[in-house]
Amino acid sequence: MDQKNRKRARTLTRLLAPEEYRRFQEIKINDLGFGYDPFGLEMESAMAAFALAKQVYKYWFRVESFGVEHVPQDGPVMITPNHSGAIPIDAVMLGVDLAIKMQKPRLMRAVVDNFAGFLPFINTFFYRCGQIIGARRNFEELLKQGEMVVVFPEGDKGTGKPYKDRYKPIPFNVGFMELSLLHRTPVVPAAVIGAEEQYPLMFNMKPLAKLLNFPYFPVTPLVLLFGPLGALPLPTKYSIYYGEALHFYRDYPPETVNAPEIIKKLVRTVQDRVEDLIARGLKNRKGVFGFSGFPFKGLRGQPEKKDLPRHERKQLQSQAGSGSAAD
Amino acid sequence: MVRKKASKPSVSRKKADRGTGGRKKNVLITGVTGTLGSRLAEALYYDKNIGIVFGAALGSKPYYFNQFDTKRFVYKNLNILRSRDLTNLFLSSDFKEANVDTVVHLAFFNRVSRGKGKDSHDLNVAGTLNLLDKCIESGTVKKFIFKSSDVVYKIRPHNPIYLDENADLNFDPKVDPWIKDRVDSDMICQSKMDARGVNIVILRFSNIIGRMVSSQLNAYFDSPLVFRAMGFNPLINLIHMEDVVASIQAAIHKNVKGIFNIAGADTAPISTFAEINRSRMHSLPTPLLGPVNTVMRTLGLTKYYYSVDADRLRYSVLLDTRKAEKLLGFKPRSHVYFEGGGSA
Numbered sequence: 001m002d003q004k005n006r007k008r009a010r011t012l013t014r015l016l017a018p019e020e021y022r023r024f025q026e027i028k029i030n031d032l033g034f035g036y037d038p039f040g041l042e043m044e045s046a047m048a049a050f051a052l053a054k055q056v057y058k059y060w061f062r063v064e065s066f067g068v069e070h071v072p073q074d075g076p077v078m079i080t081p082n083h084s085g086a087i088p089i090d091a092v093m094l095g096v097d098l099a100i101k102m103q104k105p106r107l108m109r110a111v112v113d114n115f116a117g118f119l120p121f122i123n124t125f126f127y128r129c130g131q132i133i134g135a136r137r138n139f140e141e142l143l144k145q146g147e148m149v150v151v152f153p154e155g156d157k158g159t160g161k162p163y164k165d166r167y168k169p170i171p172f173n174v175g176f177m178e179l180s181l182l183h184r185t186p187v188v189p190a191a192v193i194g195a196e197e198q199y200p201l202m203f204n205m206k207p208l209a210k211l212l213n214f215p216y217f218p219v220t221p222l223v224l225l226f227g228p229l230g231a232l233p234l235p236t237k238y239s240i241y242y243g244e245a246l247h248f249y250r251d252y253p254p255e256t257v258n259a260p261e262i263i264k265k266l267v268r269t270v271q272d273r274v275e276d277l278i279a280r281g282l283k284n285r286k287g288v289f290g291f292s293g294f295p296f297k298g299l300r301g302q303p304e305k306k307d308l309p310r311h312e313r314k315q316l317q318s319q320a321g322s323g324s325a326a327d
Numbered sequence: 328m329v330r331k332k333a334s335k336p337s338v339s340r341k342k343a344d345r346g347t348g349g350r351k352k353n354v355l356i357t358g359v360t361g362t363l364g365s366r367l368a369e370a371l372y373y374d375k376n377i378g379i380v381f382g383a384a385l386g387s388k389p390y391y392f393n394q395f396d397t398k399r400f401v402y403k404n405l406n407i408l409r410s411r412d413l414t415n416l417f418l419s420s421d422f423k424e425a426n427v428d429t430v431v432h433l434a435f436f437n438r439v440s441r442g443k444g445k446d447s448h449d450l451n452v453a454g455t456l457n458l459l460d461k462c463i464e465s466g467t468v469k470k471f472i473f474k475s476s477d478v479v480y481k482i483r484p485h486n487p488i489y490l491d492e493n494a495d496l497n498f499d500p501k502v503d504p505w506i507k508d509r510v511d512s513d514m515i516c517q518s519k520m521d522a523r524g525v526n527i528v529i530l531r532f533s534n535i536i537g538r539m540v541s542s543q544l545n546a547y548f549d550s551p552l553v554f555r556a557m558g559f560n561p562l563i564n565l566i567h568m569e570d571v572v573a574s575i576q577a578a579i580h581k582n583v584k585g586i587f588n589i590a591g592a593d594t595a596p597i598s599t600f601a602e603i604n605r606s607r608m609h610s611l612p613t614p615l616l617g618p619v620n621t622v623m624r625t626l627g628l629t630k631y632y633y634s635v636d637a638d639r640l641r642y643s644v645l646l647d648t649r650k651a652e653k654l655l656g657f658k659p660r661s662h663v664y665f666e667g668g669g670s671a
Contacts (some may be wrong), residue, residue: 038488117484120557256419
């Protein structure tokens with residue numbers, strides 16, 4: 001970053017409260033000598049991005065979170081939330097939440113899909129804010145450095161889900177579990193509620209996605225109705241739930257990576273925890289926008305029961321039977 | 328423009344002594360009249376664990392070697408493209424008497440020069456092959472050290488942040504001949520890695536920076552006006568000439584073979600180095616970089632060739648040097664010093 005941009009970044013950090021600024025300054029990076037870590041993270045850029053994202057976190061999405069105490073304060077850790085919302089704003093909100101709420105501030109390092117590396121500006125922005133392009137060795141390097149890594153086991157398919165499939169996580173990829181066992185890293189399941197409705201995705205414009213080298217090109221009704229203005233995400237209310245850390249490595253040695261069936265079973269356990277947290281979040285929320293009584297069907301707080309996976313439908317039915325059904 | 332900053336050799340004498348087996352090494356350096364060659368010759372001349380230094384290059388002996396004692400430094404006029412010249416050298420009495428056991432191959436056409444494509448290909452590829460074959464045949468040469476570079480690696484945005492020695496090489500058929508020659512010579516050395524009696528060491532350096540050094544980035548930073556790809560600001564690593572010499576010395580002394588990545592002490596985005604160098608840097612959309620570079624070259628404003636390794640202005644290339652650290656005991660110590668600005 002040159003002097004001119006550095007000044008701009010410092011101006012942006014004035015948006016932060018002094019306490020937040022001080023907390024952010026406590027975060028240490030693996031500085032190679034010029035203020036950058038090997039992945040291109042630079043604290044001034046990260047702080048400027050954080051200052052901006054904090055406003056969105058506070059005023060646009062009005063994020064609330066639960067269970068952040070389950071995230072370990074030190075050492076390597078993997079956070080595995082559901083992924084949704086056409087544009088990965090859920091990752092940004094998660095990063096801000098962790099930076100604000102954790103007792104000891106930690107910087108979230110998210111694993112970004114390969115296609116982001118080709119995109120001008122976006123590529124540099126991601127690197128400077130501490131995000132990494134998804135090469136497995138990069139992931140391993142971060143775990144070795146004891147970083148807190150957020151990995152979306154649904155991959156980019158998660159963000160490209162159509163609206164009708166909201167809150168139905170697609171089967172998780174298994175790579176994160178292998179690395180968790182190899183590097184003795186706890187896994188914290190998490191659920192982000194609210195992101196699924198920020199861009200109600202109608203369909204994926206595949207030819208355009210292919211042309212632009214994107215994994216998908218989302219088309220939402222808002223873009224069709226309002227043009228560029230419709231590209232703004234809806235101000236849904238976000239809630240983030242963190243589950244208890246899962247220490248699979250205590251029971252399964254690194255050699256387990258050679259047993260794909262066991263790995264799949266462990267991944268399924270994580271996915272079940274994430275789905276439980278989603279169900280809990282949906283049950284607790286008042287509505288998509290944070291208040292009940294929203295008139296439009298389908299944009300209410302919870303997806304229709306017929307859209308939910310079978311085990312969730314059963315759960316809801318049993319809850320209804322015991323007189324505690326949501327909404 | 329860059330020049331060296333005073334620095335200590337990065338491999339301590341004690342460390343260097345380990346693995347020498349107590350016997351002094353006698354070294355042949357090809358391309359000794361080049362900037363790196365002459366610096367290496369000087370370092371080896373003052374190295375107590377080196378016996379005789381044979382310097383070979385095309386042309387007569389340059390004046391700056393006259394300061395050396397001819398008992399310890401022997402200069403040979405050698406064209407490595409001519410098999411007869413090589414045979415004569417290996418059969419010559421002083422070469423035999425000196426018992427040369429290590430060859431450092433630096434004779435390489437480093438400057439990007441479009442008009443001399445065939446010449447540079449011959450020297451870089453055929454020359455390397457000739458010399459290596461001759462070393463294997465000789466039976467006396469025990470180690471062959473080849474100076475390669477990180478341009479041989481395939482540059483992609485989703486590469487691991489640190490490229491290790493097993494990373495993919497750039498076998499793209501459309502790649503510039505300048506890079507292709509480097510990949511070919513590297514591969515020639517790799518293909519002979521299992522040759523009996525000779526330990527082949529390939530040192531892949533990051534961007535070498537120094538006065539009078541022919542390297543792409545040196546040419547880039549020598550320009551008064553530099554351009555980078557809009558929306559990209561990759562991390563680059565610069566290695567000082569002192570560290571290059573020190574790593575070759577370590578490779579001579581240590582009982583090793585194989586490929587080693589060697590990087591310098593300075594890593595930062597390209598714009599940071601431009602700022603330190605006080606270069607006027609501007610961003611341009613990627614499709615414009617090539618034409619603008621051509622105009623600048625035509626006007627004599629730069630010697631940098633954008634088209635040769637265009638991806639380098641967009642994607643980071645950092646080397647994983649853990650192997651060199653562990654087996655060669657090499658750690659970079661010297662920082663690059665920019666004449667236009669300050670120390671990196």
